[in-house]
Structures are given as C-alpha cells and as structure tokens.
Amino acid sequence: MNWLILFCAGLLEVVWAVGLKYTDGFTRPIASFITLLAMMGSFYLLSLAMRALPLGTAYAVWVGIGTVGAALAGILLFQESVSLIKMLSLLLVILGIIGLRFSATT
Numbered sequence: 001m002n003w004l005i006l007f008c009a010g011l012l013e014v015v016w017a018v019g020l021k022y023t024d025g026f027t028r029p030i031a032s033f034i035t036l037l038a039m040m041g042s043f044y045l046l047s048l049a050m051r052a053l054p055l056g057t058a059y060a061v062w063v064g065i066g067t068v069g070a071a072l073a074g075i076l077l078f079q080e081s082v083s084l085i086k087m088l089s090l091l092l093v094i095l096g097i098i099g100l101r102f103s104a105t106t
Contacts, residue, residue: 010065
C-alpha cells in the first residue's frame with residue numbers, strides 16, 4: 001500500500017510540475033490553485049509513504065516518477081524535442097526506480 005501511495009504522490013508531482021507551466025508565474029488563478037492543490041497532495045502522500053519506506057528510497061522514487069512524467073509531459077504537451085539520448089536517459093531513470101523498489105526492505 002505504501003508503494004501505491006508513493007506512486008500517486010509521484011503522479012501528483014507531475015501534475016504540479018505541468019501546472020507550473022500553466023500558472024504563468026502564478027498570475028493565472030485557476031491554474032495556480034490546481035497547482036498548489038497538487039503540490040500539497042503530493043507532499044502529503046509522500047509523507048504518508050515515508051512512514052514505512054526508507055527516506056532515500058521514497059524520495060528518489062518520488063523524484064524519479066516526477067522526472068520521467070514531467071519529461072514525457074513536456075514532449076506530449078509542449079512539443080519538446082525527442083532524441084535517442086533523452087529516451088535512453090529516461091529509461092535509465094525508470095530502471096533506477098524499479099531497482100530501488102525491489103531493493104527496499106519494506
């Protein structure tokens with residue numbers, strides 16, 4: 001269950017990272033509100049997952065999910081460039097997340 005909570009926290013991190021792009025420096029009220037809600041939800045879920053998961057593992061997995069998700073969102077939503085090295089790098093992050101998951105004792 002803690003891993004599912006952590007995964008959801010990571011997904012909310014993607015939401016607020018994308019939301020930051022839409023806030024236009026927090027000048028757009030609705031986008032800013034949604035972004036702040038996603039931030040609070042992400043941090044809250046991360047804190048719940050950290051009750052049982054090791055700090056380093058939980059934080060690294062949370063950031064990794066956010067990193068991969070934000071990079072893919074940038075490609076899909078904002079037409080950011082796609083290259084072989086970018087995709088291979090994202091694959092390495094994903095493999096790192098999987099490795100951390102299976103190396104954790106909890």
